[in-house]
Amino acid sequence: MKLHDLKPTPGSRRDRKRVGRGPGGTDKTAGRGHKGQKSRSGAGKGSFFEGGRSRLIARLPKRGFNNVGTTYEVVKLSQLQDIEETTFDRETLEAYRLVRRKNRPVKLLASGEISRAVTVHVDAASAAAVKxxxxxxxxxxxxAAQPEQDQTEQGEAKAE
Structure with missing residues (x-):
């Protein structure tokens, strides 16, 4: 037997259905029945469609407080230990690919240990990491965060 002699088992392969190509069973309506939403291209209503009435999730009462919070880019002490730099800021962390997303603030966590003196400029840090x-x-x-007192004074000054 040679490579060019190989053939699939009889009956194991079928030609694809060529719909809308003239008489022969799948012409005119192409196997979609007659008219209606499901016969149109792009048909489908999504898994939460309930026949036009309000969705269940919209009808249920909303309760509680949904705190979205801040998503940080995390840097660990163990990652800083392996790098020869002594000063770390955002640009340095991006250069070493420790920070990937530019739109997120950077937070330092105390995972691992550090045994040398380094200066780290970050947006937030855990108390254990600072220690x-x-x-x-x-x-x-x-x-440096602006104290609330300064902000209220600025608001009063603008009002005058």
Whole structure:
């Protein structure tokens, strides 16, 4: 037997149905019946369609508080330990591919250990991570948050 002698078992392969190509069983309506929504192209209503009335999820009462929160790009102490740099900011972390998404803030977590002094500029850090870096002789620089008092004074000044 040679490669060009191979053939599928008789009856195991069928030609595809060529619909809408003239008389022969699947012409005119192409196997979709007559008229109606399901006979049209792009037909289908989705799994939550309930015949035109309001969906169940829209009818149920909404309760509680949905805190969306902030999604951070996470950097671990063990990742910083392996890099020879002494100062880490967002650009450095992106260069070493520790931070991928540019639209998310960076948070430092205390997973692993660090044994050398480094300076880290991040948007947020866990208390344990700050403590570990300071114990190694380094520092964590967080963005300065404006006190509420300053904001109320600015609002009053604009009102005048």
């Amino acid at each position: 570990a870096i300071e114990a190694a002789g380094g520092q964590v620089v967080l963005p």
